[in-house]
Amino acid sequence: MSGGSYTTPILFDVSAEVDVGSVLPYFCMVHPWMIGEVIITLDEFVAEGNETSQEQEQEPTQTISSNVVENAAGSSTPGCEPDCFIPATLTISSGETVTFSNNDSAAHTSTAGTPADGPSGAWDSSLVMMGTAYTTPILDAGTYPYYCMVHPWMLGTIIVGDGGTTTTSQAESSQVEDDTAARIAAAEAAAAAAEAEAAAAEAEAAARIAEAESAARIAAAEAAAQAAEAASQQAISELSVNEKIEITMDFTNDSEVQQSFALIVQIKDSTNTTISLSHVTGMLGAGQTLDQVLSYTPSESGSYTVEKFLWNDFSNPTALTDEKESFTLTVIE
Numbered sequence: 001m002s003g004g005s006y007t008t009p010i011l012f013d014v015s016a017e018v019d020v021g022s023v024l025p026y027f028c029m030v031h032p033w034m035i036g037e038v039i040i041t042l043d044e045f046v047a048e049g050n051e052t053s054q055e056q057e058q059e060p061t062q063t064i065s066s067n068v069v070e071n072a073a074g075s076s077t078p079g080c081e082p083d084c085f086i087p088a089t090l091t092i093s094s095g096e097t098v099t100f101s102n103n104d105s106a107a108h109t110s111t112a113g114t115p116a117d118g119p120s121g122a123w124d125s126s127l128v129m130m131g132t133a134y135t136t137p138i139l140d141a142g143t144y145p146y147y148c149m150v151h152p153w154m155l156g157t158i159i160v161g162d163g164g165t166t167t168t169s170q171a172e173s174s175q176v177e178d179d180t181a182a183r184i185a186a187a188e189a190a191a192a193a194a195e196a197e198a199a200a201a202e203a204e205a206a207a208r209i210a211e212a213e214s215a216a217r218i219a220a221a222e223a224a225a226q227a228a229e230a231a232s233q234q235a236i237s238e239l240s241v242n243e244k245i246e247i248t249m250d251f252t253n254d255s256e257v258q259q260s261f262a263l264i265v266q267i268k269d270s271t272n273t274t275i276s277l278s279h280v281t282g283m284l285g286a287g288q289t290l291d292q293v294l295s296y297t298p299s300e301s302g303s304y305t306v307e308k309f310l311w312n313d314f315s316n317p318t319a320l321t322d323e324k325e326s327f328t329l330t331v332i333e
Helices: 042-047 049-057 170-236
Strands: 022-027 035-040 068-071 089-092 099-101 111-114 118-124 133-135 142-147 155-160 238-240 245-247 259-268 274-284 294-296 302-313 316-319 325-332
Touching: 118 142, 155 170, 259 294, 274 294
Parallel strands: 068 099, 089 155, 238 325
Antiparallel strands: 022 035, 099 133, 111 118, 111 142, 142 155, 245 294, 259 274, 259 302, 302 316, 302 325
């Protein structure tokens, strides 16, 4: 961690063959753009050869801690709690150390303190890579909660002696674990709720788009029908004597059953006298459009009013449309 340091093991034994100018590249696994090289020179080994050889003849005294804590397999993701460190609670004697062995597939830290309060300063391993270990300094009597700074749901406790100089009580440590678990559960629930809300909003937006497109298509179809009707009326609003016209009416049976109909065409002259009355009857199936045509051939010039009615039946004048349709017809010689 910041302010810390690391010393490599002896890179070459004096008795081994060493090529002058050997280069050992190295890099930072966390920030791989940080790279460097160590160059081995022969001069250093020649100058200190005898002294180094004597040092190697003496077997160094090394204290190996029997107090070992391992990282649980897969502890880099939530779900290992409360046994992300194995064992999660370890009791040792005063003056001993603890070795943290990382057998997991991800890097971890062992940091004295709690996620809520941060490091206590008793020890901090920095990143312990896969397959390596870290040993704490000699620990005085007390209770030491610790955690992984990379994965804060990983919690553990070291009890030294009787724990008389407890730095953080067991109850507080347990509370920290509970708080951490609660925060993780709340975050997962919030993420799930946000995902569900986004899906619902997307579905609603899609439905509104489809509704708007359908309304636009309906409006376009109605406008086209009105334009066609107007063009048709304009086309037959003026004709010559003895020129036949064909009269239709725009209607579609929107029900799910058959519909009887009677199409009636009444033509009046300029004195409002009916000079022609014709009709046609029939049945329209569900969804069927009226395609019946009535014709009229004027025998005299003048101005005429053409009225169209659509009833349920000729003897039952129940209108199938909101109102009658009419237009003026001018007949010229």
